[in-house]
Amino acid sequence: MDDGFDIEVTDLKAMLDAGDPVTVLDVRTPMENDIARIEGAVLLPMQELPSRLAELPKDRLIVAHCHHGGRSARAVAFLRSQGFDNTRNLAGGIDAWSAEIDPSIPQY
Numbered sequence: 001m002d003d004g005f006d007i008e009v010t011d012l013k014a015m016l017d018a019g020d021p022v023t024v025l026d027v028r029t030p031m032e033n034d035i036a037r038i039e040g041a042v043l044l045p046m047q048e049l050p051s052r053l054a055e056l057p058k059d060r061l062i063v064a065h066c067h068h069g070g071r072s073a074r075a076v077a078f079l080r081s082q083g084f085d086n087t088r089n090l091a092g093g094i095d096a097w098s099a100e101i102d103p104s105i106p107q108y
Helices: 011-017 030-035 046-051 070-081 094-098
Strands: 022-026 062-067 087-090
Touching: 011 022, 011 094, 046 070, 062 070, 062 094, 070 087, 087 094
Parallel strands: 022 062, 062 087
Antiparallel strands: none
């Protein structure tokens, strides 16, 4: 069921492959980003979100991700509360991306 909050990794991959305007937002720590990353994702650690909102586009879809989806779900709720209505959470996070889309990305 699509609740308008989560997006599946396969749907995000299709959007990226099609060249759709989407910002992939990594809300993990720099250390986690060093271990595994989705190519083209913008690293903006969750604790920095409130002070760096101006860096994010309001005119395109933002898909936030973390390791498994918990932190990014909280980040999406926060972003939506700040007027970023076109924001989704990557279900399963980078762990699901590695398992289903790109097995070359290390799982941790």
